[in-house]
Amino acid sequence: MTRISKLPTAEWDPELRSMVAADEATSVEQGLYRVLAHRPALAKAFAGFGGALFSNRVLPRRLVELVRLRIAFHNQCRSCMALRYHSAVDDGLTEGMVCSLEKPQEAQDLTPAEKAALAYADKSAINHFAIDDDDLNALRGHFSEPEIVELGVFIAFFIGFGRLSAAWNMIEDLPEGYQVGDDQIVAPWQEQAVLVRG
Secondary structure, rough: OOOOOOOOOOHHHHHHHHOOOOOOOOHHHHHHHHHHOOOHHHHHHHHHHHHHHHHOOOOHHHHHHHHHHHHHHHHOOOOHHEEEEHHHHHOOOOOHHHHHHHOOHHHHOHHHHHHHHHHHHHHHHHHHHHHOHHHHHHHOOOOOHHHHHHHHHHHHHHHHEEEEHHHOOOOOOOOOHHHHOOHHHHHHHOOOEEEOOO
């Protein structure tokens, strides 16, 4: 059960409701906003930042989604792991690729660039103090400096807000496999996904 009360959309700030198309969204699509709506200015800032990040990206949507799901696994963010976005599926993401996230460096269906981004995301999520020049040089073999900056910002966004969402335990609207105790490890490659807008 969510550890902080979710605000019904009828009580949301009207501008926030409009920004996230809350009236057309399912409860799963409303996601973190259901709690953030308690602080409308912060929720709108979150929406603005996330919207700017995704609408100004140059990295492939599929790559961003693979990174998001791998970080969601490290965070054990159930709501993050359960979601698949139409935009990523439209960019070629398959459930087979999601299954490859269990052992990404051994995967046949992931590109060398995706593997490099996932290795960097893993280190960022698990032990960011271990990131060194070799890690950045490995990324430079596939990405420009601006793309590496973008990747880093996406990673920070996913780690920070994924951990917040995991701590708030927003699981009751998710498929049953994600509604398990905190002591059980779940993975996006083991459970049913929910396809959502975006």
